[in-house]
Amino acid sequence: MALEPQTQNTPTHMRRRLVLSAGDDISRCLLCDIREHSVCNAINDKELAILAHASKSLSLPPGTTLVEEGSPATAFFNVTAGTVKLFKSLPDGRRQITGFADVGHFLGLTNSSTYSFGAETVDTVRVCRFSRAELENLLTDYPLFERRLLAEVTDELAQAQEQMLLLGRKTARERVASFLLARMVVHSTPEQGEEAIVSLPMTRVDIADYLGLTIETVSRTISALRREGLIAGTDHHGIRILALQKLQALTSGQEYS
Amino acid sequence: MALEPQTQNTPTHMRRRLVLSAGDDISRCLLCDIREHSVCNAINDKELAILAHASKSLSLPPGTTLVEEGSPATAFFNVTAGTVKLFKSLPDGRRQITGFADVGHFLGLTNSSTYSFGAETVDTVRVCRFSRAELENLLTDYPLFERRLLAEVTDELAQAQEQMLLLGRKTARERVASFLLARMVVHSTPEQGEEAIVSLPMTRVDIADYLGLTIETVSRTISALRREGLIAGTDHHGIRILALQKLQALTSGQEYS
DNA sequence: CGACCGGTTGAGCATAATCAAAACTTGTGG
DNA sequence: CCACAAGTTTTGATTATGCTCAACCGGTCG
Numbered sequence: 001m002a003l004e005p006q007t008q009n010t011p012t013h014m015r016r017r018l019v020l021s022a023g024d025d026i027s028r029c030l031l032c033d034i035r036e037h038s039v040c041n042a043i044n045d046k047e048l049a050i051l052a053h054a055s056k057s058l059s060l061p062p063g064t065t066l067v068e069e070g071s072p073a074t075a076f077f078n079v080t081a082g083t084v085k086l087f088k089s090l091p092d093g094r095r096q097i098t099g100f101a102d103v104g105h106f107l108g109l110t111n112s113s114t115y116s117f118g119a120e121t122v123d124t125v126r127v128c129r130f131s132r133a134e135l136e137n138l139l140t141d142y143p144l145f146e147r148r149l150l151a152e153v154t155d156e157l158a159q160a161q162e163q164m165l166l167l168g169r170k171t172a173r174e175r176v177a178s179f180l181l182a183r184m185v186v187h188s189t190p191e192q193g194e195e196a197i198v199s200l201p202m203t204r205v206d207i208a209d210y211l212g213l214t215i216e217t218v219s220r221t222i223s224a225l226r227r228e229g230l231i232a233g234t235d236h237h238g239i240r241i242l243a244l245q246k247l248q249a250l251t252s253g254q255e256y257s
Numbered sequence: 258m259a260l261e262p263q264t265q266n267t268p269t270h271m272r273r274r275l276v277l278s279a280g281d282d283i284s285r286c287l288l289c290d291i292r293e294h295s296v297c298n299a300i301n302d303k304e305l306a307i308l309a310h311a312s313k314s315l316s317l318p319p320g321t322t323l324v325e326e327g328s329p330a331t332a333f334f335n336v337t338a339g340t341v342k343l344f345k346s347l348p349d350g351r352r353q354i355t356g357f358a359d360v361g362h363f364l365g366l367t368n369s370s371t372y373s374f375g376a377e378t379v380d381t382v383r384v385c386r387f388s389r390a391e392l393e394n395l396l397t398d399y400p401l402f403e404r405r406l407l408a409e410v411t412d413e414l415a416q417a418q419e420q421m422l423l424l425g426r427k428t429a430r431e432r433v434a435s436f437l438l439a440r441m442v443v444h445s446t447p448e449q450g451e452e453a454i455v456s457l458p459m460t461r462v463d464i465a466d467y468l469g470l471t472i473e474t475v476s477r478t479i480s481a482l483r484r485e486g487l488i489a490g491t492d493h494h495g496i497r498i499l500a501l502q503k504l505q506a507l508t509s510g511q512e513y514s
Numbered sequence: 515c516g517a518c519c520g521g522t523t524g525a526g527c528a529t530a531a532t533c534a535a536a537a538c539t540t541g542t543g544g
Numbered sequence: 545c546c547a548c549a550a551g552t553t554t555t556g557a558t559t560a561t562g563c564t565c566a567a568c569c570g571g572t573c574g
Binding site for chain 2: 086088089090091092094095096098109110111112116117139140143146147149150151153154155156157158160161162163164165167168169170209211212252253254
Binding site for chain 2: 520521522523
């Protein structure tokens with residue numbers, strides 16, 4: 001939990017591990033299959049080479065620090081695979097995860113010259129990294145890029161407000177139900193039909209730090225929901241939703257009794 | 258607490274009370290003394306007439322609804338005097354205030370076609386109101402305006418993250434101390450020298466809903482801080498900070514004991 | 515004056531935290 | 545393939561922080 005002060009752009013334990021992508025050339029952005037889900041979509045095909053030139057694609061193992069809390073804000077990231085956790089800490093080690101940045105999300109934006117938050121990979125993550133100068137050029141040269149970024153930050157703010165409601169006013173049960181539903185994805189399988197799945201790449205510690213609870217309370221609450229037949233655990237990192245309606249009611253306190 | 262559905266742009270109880278400012282003419286923005294503290298600063302003097310034309314200045318009494326949770330997002334506001342509270346609610350009436358918008362703050366931005374939050378005046382408030390179309394024109398025509406707005410939303414997001422840390426991980430004592438210090442302003446008076454003052458235009462209910470506590474806990478905690486000599490109450494809506502250092506330590510749990 | 519509203523204070527309680535230990539996973543090496 | 549170690553998750557017992565319920569205070573307004 002101890003934060004090592006950082007004088008260079010990239011923490012040493014990260015620099016050691018950075019791996020340039022095989023497709024790290026001029027056509028990288030053109031071939032990128034998540035482009036339409038990110039800010040990069042604001043730049044048209046002809047000019048994608050500029051974008052590819054302005055960024056570097058990196059593959060990072062779980063637990064890599066992308067952003068050190070309080071360090072100089074020199075780099076910005078677009079997540080193209082995996083999940084990144086964003087957090088803030090108190091001097092005594094208490095930590096609040098403020099969000100999970102999944103595929104397509106942009107992170108690192110700040111007005112201050114230093115980051116006010118930390119960012120660390122949850123699983124194996126692929127990101128495109130922009131320097132401050134590169135990002136500022138993109139903002140100035142491509143109004144659509146800036147507009148898209150404004151939309152993304154606005155959306156992140158709305159999510160933050162939702163999370164404040166959760167942290168300030170919801171019970172442990174309501175928090176866990178809200179979390180599961182927010183991360184739910186519906187798969188359509190030929191055999192099973194519609195299947196509502198929640199993948200949890202993060203540990204219980206991360207979930208607890210995100211929901212403002214302890215790991216014990218998270219564990220107990222998930223066990224209770226399973227015992228009641230609302231969810232079924234595949235393994236510890238995957239859950240199947242069995243009673244969607246009831247869970248939805250639970251998120252806002254309409255307990256079915 | 259019951260939310261009346263709203264079909265028109267402006268809630269009826271608000272429309273009734275809207276009062277056009279005396280200076281609601283072409284030079285209004287030029288004469289505006291808080292321009293430099295707001296997004297309007299991004300537009301140069303020559304073109305301020307356009308801005309004045311694009312917005313209407315309104316004076317609103319305490320308790321006026323500016324934005325109804327879930328209603329169509331048609332208007333946007335710049336606060337030029339007073340304090341506005343932003344909040345989200347649960348069906349059973351539980352409420353979380355996500356922020357207070359003071360002088361210079363812009364509010365109402367959303368990607369969705371409806372507001373995901375509510376906004377209500379705390380005291381007597383003066384705002385400049387923009388319609389959606391007017392705002393979009395400004396964004397497109399004035400890149401600096403958009404840049405400034407991006408900076409403002411980014412800043413609001415950073416504050417939201419700080420508040421998530423407070424709501425998820427701080428004790429009641431730490432929350433109240435953080436709140437007081439965040440709202441503190443330092444006055445330099447000729448007689449008293451430096452004076453650290455906190456003005457609290459909002460009620461205890463609002464403070465509690467902002468800090469994720471009950472009014473009783475807020476009241477008890479403020480009383481305790483006063484008893485310990487860290488603060489002194491002027492009246493219920495004003496507090497003087499006596500022990501800044503100790504309060505600062507308190508915000509992050511470094512209890513001096 | 516009495517009702518009302520906002521704030522304060524007190525007593526008892528409940529939810530989630532803490533402390534502790536067992537069960538399960540995962541990775542490593544014989 | 546199994547044994548073992550380390551780490552993560554689950555479960556249990558107890559406690560504490562902040563909530564609920566309730567009474568009271570002080571100012572304001574009709």
